[in-house]
Amino acid sequence: MTIDTKSGNGRTKGRGVVLAAMRGLGVALVSLPGAVLCFTLSLVSMALIPIGIGLVTTPYVLQGVRAFANWRRDLAAKWGGVRIPQAYRPLPKDANPWSRTFGMLRDPATWRDLRWLPVDMTAGFLTALLPAALWLFPLEGFALAAGLWRILDGADGYWYGFVRVHDQTSAFGAAALALVVLFFAHFLTFRLLDVHHRLTQAVLGSNQRELAERVRVLTETRRDAVDTSAAELRRIERDLHDGAQARLVAVGMDLGTIEALLDKDPAKAKELIAQARRSSVEALSELRELVRGIHPPVLAERGLGDAVRALALRLPVATEVNVDLPGRAEAPVESAAYFAVSEVLTNAVKHSGADRIWVDLHHTDGHLRVTVTDDGKGGAVIEAGSGLAGVERRLGTFDGVLAVGSPAGGPTMVTMEIPCALS
Missing domain, CATH: 3.30.565.10 (Histidine kinase-like ATPase, C-terminal domain)
Structure with a gap:
């Protein structure tokens, strides 16, 4: 049972390595023409902006570049476990072509995408293709050992890597080299694909240190905002207590005195009425100033x-x-x-x-x-x-x-x- 389990795990791992190599091959074959097309269209469209045509075409081209980049982000997360967050600035839905074009061009994430395209069509292509090449190259060596060398043999023989194949013995040497390459392919496939995904992350991803610093600054400013809001609430409470509230209490006391003096001393009551009116006007003025200080x-x-x-x-x-x-x-x-x-x-x-x-x-x-x-x-x-x-x-x-x-x-x-x- 133990032997069977290990054998099964080995077969499973072997299938996983081959599948990873085929995934790399698929990415390489699709991404190379995709990156070349996106990069070429972007350059042509932006060059046409001065004559007006680019104002219409550039947003659609850049949207295609973003879709292509997001597809690669998804593959990096799904196949390599490498997460590359998006950081595109939102655009108004009703923006005109001018605003949409220059809004996308002012977005740093757009220029990260455009810088990534040449890297992806060169180093990215090679790092995605190499795992599959390491698995496909040994097939030629085994085919040479099986007799293919007789067809390919020329005046100077046939070179398989650094092995010159000109007879059956040298063909077996090519097969031995193929086994060595296959051995290294088994261990290097996942590492090479990880290099590919890490390269994509390094160019396409945003600066993590910059984001961390931004989060720190925003955290501090939010804390300051909370402290400022609390101080503002205390100020409003103090202004109400010492200002308008005190004046309204005084008006209430004056009205009580006026009520008692109406029959006994009308002249004094009239004087207090005028005073109460002045106090109410001042209280209203203070309330208006307070409201203006909160939100005019x-x-x-x-x-x-x-x-x-x-x-x-x-x-x-x-x-x-x-x-x-x-x-x-x-x-x-x-x-x-x-x-x-x-x-x-x-x-x-x-x-x-x-x-x-x-x-x-x-x-x-x-x-x-x-x-x-x-x-x-x-x-x-x-x-x-x-x-x-x-x-x-x-x-x-x-x-x-x-x-x-x-x-x-x-x-x-x-x-x-x-x-x-x-x-």
Whole structure:
């Protein structure tokens, strides 16, 4: 029973090795023309972009390249246990040809695919074909030993590897070499296919170190966002308790006093009514300011551009706002951008000594970009505990970035960028 089991396992392993070699052969025979075709069509289509034809054809060609690359990812996972995650950026379903073409060309994953194609048609082809070659090459040696050498023998004999076959004895030497190659094929097939899949992963896969660093940064910014949200809730609670709530309690007490004085001292009651009215107006004003600090109504109703314009109108410094936004971002992105701009403008008014401020909002390359420039004294820096550090944390929550250029003597330019799509 033991001998039979081992023999069965050996046969199973042998069939598995041969199957792996045939899979490599299949990949090599299909991938070489596929990679050549995808690479050629990509180059031709992108070359035709300046005359307009490529704007129509490039998205379809690149979609085909992605499908070909994804097929190879599936094979690497299924046959080699090597997982190569996809990292393509999503594209709007209603994007026009221009946006779709350049949206795909700006995606780093697209260029990884295009870099992989030449590698796949050369080194990838060889590493996929070699396991099958190691199994097919010995068949020729055995055929020579069986008498094929008589047909192939010429004036100088027939070379099988480094063995010159010119008689039956040398033909047996070719068979011996075939056995050696077959021995190595049995042990090298899986390793060579693993090299092929690892090569595909190295070129086609994204940078794992870069992804790990990105995850670390996003984790920190999410934690900062949670802390900021908790602090914001405490601030709202404190403002309500110390402001509007206290005034409304005072109004209630005044109304109770008025009720007691209406018959005894109408003049005093009238005075208290006026006081209660003033308190109610102040409480309403504080509530409106609090609501504006949480989410300005104009931001929800009119969008980021008009909200920033309204913000600029309340500043004591002349402010010019230029907006070029063909649509609206998602509400959380708009809110983050609005409060970031608000903080930067507040800093400019308080610390820069500027006479004029310029604000520019536009959307390009899939990013919302806001630039705030003032003609003040400069010297602004991002340091712990500063308003700009808070802006950087707020933007980091959405994978955004903050850049500050503020030489001594000015001017100061603060640029904020958040990746997003506009509706």
